[in-house]
Amino acid sequence: MIEVKNLHKGFGDVKVLKGIDATFHPGKTSLIIGQSGSGKTVFLKSLIGLHTPEDGTISFDGRINTQFTDKQKQQWRQEIGMVFQGSALFDSQTVEDNIMFPLKMFTNQSYEEMLERVNFVINRVNLKNSNLKLPAELSGGMQKRVAIARAIVMNPKYLFCDEPNSGLDPRTAIVIDNLIQEITDEYNITTVINTHDMNSVMEIGEKIVFLKDGRKAWEGTSNDIFKTDNEAVVGFVYSSNLFKKVREAYLKETK
Numbered sequence: 001m002i003e004v005k006n007l008h009k010g011f012g013d014v015k016v017l018k019g020i021d022a023t024f025h026p027g028k029t030s031l032i033i034g035q036s037g038s039g040k041t042v043f044l045k046s047l048i049g050l051h052t053p054e055d056g057t058i059s060f061d062g063r064i065n066t067q068f069t070d071k072q073k074q075q076w077r078q079e080i081g082m083v084f085q086g087s088a089l090f091d092s093q094t095v096e097d098n099i100m101f102p103l104k105m106f107t108n109q110s111y112e113e114m115l116e117r118v119n120f121v122i123n124r125v126n127l128k129n130s131n132l133k134l135p136a137e138l139s140g141g142m143q144k145r146v147a148i149a150r151a152i153v154m155n156p157k158y159l160f161c162d163e164p165n166s167g168l169d170p171r172t173a174i175v176i177d178n179l180i181q182e183i184t185d186e187y188n189i190t191t192v193i194n195t196h197d198m199n200s201v202m203e204i205g206e207k208i209v210f211l212k213d214g215r216k217a218w219e220g221t222s223n224d225i226f227k228t229d230n231e232a233v234v235g236f237v238y239s240s241n242l243f244k245k246v247r248e249a250y251l252k253e254t255k
Contacts, residue, residue, distance in 0.1 A: 001060075032195070033201060217230065
């Protein structure tokens with residue numbers, strides 16, 4: 001579980017995060033949403049330790065990350081998996097080598113042990129027989145699967161995804177959403193996703209944190225978001241006519 005209490009972060013005179021409280025639970029897909037400039041990217045980077053908060057705490061199963069010793073920090077980093085917006089694969093390395101990279105960096109496993117684990121996660125993300133392919137030989141959706149496989153190869157407790165559906169067509173985006181949710185549930189991972197994709201919100205939003213001007217303006221589930229009368233949320237989520245009609249139909253049925 002990740003607990004965030006009174007989180008503040010700024011850059012110079014610009015205050016970006018202004019006292020955010022949030023809790024993210026194991027086995028749940030938690031989504032951070034908000035307009036550009038709302039603070040969601042800074043929030044995610046603070047969670048993974050790329051930004052140090054000016055005030056407040058972020059704790060991982062009761063451990064406050066800013067209080068870690070160097071040894072504890074190294075251990076914590078091994079508990080984190082990260083799926084980057086652009087997949088961030090090494091272009092000159094094969095699928096197998098990309099996924100094996102964290103194992104080489106953080107473990108003392110033999111090559112045979114590492115390969116066994118790599119093959120396991122390759123099969124788990126439905127990329128069988130892709131070991132020796134280069135990223136350029138893969139579709140965008142397949143590259144995302146490789147990125148997910150690399151993120152889970154260390155069997156992480158915490159999984160962070162930055163715009164995992166960026167650049168994908170709607171059908172492939174749904175496949176990636178479902179894969180992330182399945183893995184989260186299957187391995188009881190605490191998963192936090194930074195996204196602007198409203199389809200993701202509706203499909204896998206077991207918990208949604210809506211940021212506005214650096215503050216948490218609302219939180220709830222994908223079901224709650226249909227019923228909310230929070231003007232900021234309604235204006236953001238239902239700016240699309242499609243989602244507006246879906247919401248109207250939902251409210252009509254539940255009256």
